C-alpha cells in the first residue's frame with residue numbers, strides 16, 4: 001500500500017448495477033460512524049459463491065439487489081484511521097475484516113449468537129454494500145489484527161475459514177473422530193482442514209468433480225470419494241466402507257447444498273452421530289427423515305460465524321494448522337474484477353483474490 005493517508009487513497013468500488021452489469025464507481029470516502037470504529041484500506045478480497053450468484057442473478061432467496069450494490073465480503077486490509085475510543089488497533093495494523101455487524105441488543109445477540117441477529121448488516125447482502133472498495137469503515141472489535149506470520153492475502157481467507165470453524169464447532173468434532181465432508185469447494189476443503197485441526201483422524205472428502213477430490217487429497221482429507229449417480233444409500237454404503245466404518249461415521253458435514261449429498265449424508269452417519277448443514281442449495285428437498293429419527297442423529301444448521309470463530313480462524317492460520325495459501329488460485333488487480341468473476345464462474349478456480357484499488361500487485 002503506497003500510503004496510509006486517507007486523503008491520498010482512492011475509494012474506487014466494484015458495483016453490481018443489475019445482473020451481469022457491473023461498474024467501477026468512485027464512491028465518497030466513508031467517515032467513522034462512531035468513536036469505536038476504524039477506517040481500513042482494503043488490500044485483498046476473495047470472491048465467494050454468493051458474490052457470483054448476486055452478479056449472475058441479482059438475488060439469493062429473499063435477498064434481492066434493488067439498488068446498485070458493492071460486491072465482496074471476504075477481505076483483509078490496513079488500518080488508516082482509528083476512532084477516539086479505539087484502544088486495540090493502531091494505524092498501520094493489518095486486519096481481517098468480519099463483514100457483518102449485528103445490533104448487539106436483541107435476544108440472539110445477548111444470548112451469544114449474534115450471527116442470528118435479525119438486524120444484521122452484512123456486507124454485499126442487499127441492501128448493504130460490500131468490501132470490493134478502497135476504504136471500509138468497521139467497528140474495531142470486528143477487525144482482527146493479523147500476527148506477523150499471517151499475510152494480508154491469507155487474511156482475506158479468514159472469512160471462509162471462519163465459516164468452516166463455525167460448522168465444525170456446531171458438529172463438536174473431537175480427537176479421534178471420523179468425519180465425512182460432502183463438497184470439496186473452498187468451504188468443504190476448509191471444514192476438512194478444521195476437522196483435522198480438531199483431531200479428527202479419518203476425514204473423507206466427497207465431491208462429484210475429480211479435480212476437486214485430487215486437491216482435497218493433498219489438503220486435509222485422508223480419503224476421497226467421487227459420488228456416483230446411484231441411490232443415496234448406495235453412495236453412503238461405499239463412503240462408510242471406504243472410511244473403514246461400515247456402521248457409520250461420527251460426523252457428517254454438508255458443504256455442497258446438493259440434495260443427493262444431503263440424502264447420502266444421513267445414510268453415512270452412525271447411530272447417535274451428528275450431521276451439520278453448512279451448504280445452502282435448494283430451500284426444500286426430500287430428506288430421509290425416518291433414517292434420521294431411527295438413528296437419533298443430532299442435526300444442526302450452521303450460519304456464518306459467531307463469537308470466537310474469527311479469532312480461532314486467525315489462530316489456525318498463524319500456527320500453521322490450516323494452510324489457506326494453498327487455496328489461492330490467482331490474485332488479480334482491481335481493474336480485473338469482472339474478469340475474475342468470470343473465471344470463478346467457470347468453476348476451475350478454488351479462490352481468486354482481487355487486490356484493492358490502492359494495492360499494487
Ligand SMILES: NC(=O)c1ccc[n+]([C@@H]2O[C@H](COP(=O)([O-])OP(=O)(O)OC[C@H]3O[C@@H](n4cnc5c(N)ncnc54)[C@H](O)[C@@H]3O)[C@@H](O)[C@H]2O)c1
Pocket residue numbers: 048049163182183184185186187188206207208209212227255256257258259260261277278279280281302303304305
Ligand atoms: N452456512 C453458511 O454460513 C455458508 C457460508 C458460505 C457458504 N455457504 C454454502 O456452502 C456451500 C459451499 O460453499 P463453497 O464456496 O465451497 O461452494 P462451491 O460451489 O465451491 O462448492 C460446492 C461443492 O459441492 C460439490 N457438489 C455438488 N454436488 C455434489 C454432490 N451431489 N455430492 C458431493 N459434492 C457435490 C461441487 O462440485 C462443489 O465442489 C455452498 O452451498 C454455499 O452457499 C454456506
Ligand SMILES: OC[C@H](O)C(O)[C@@H](O)CO
Pocket residue numbers: 048050122124125159160163304
Ligand atoms: O460467508 C458468508 C456467506 O457467504 C454469506 O452469508 C452469504 O450467504 C451472503 O449473505
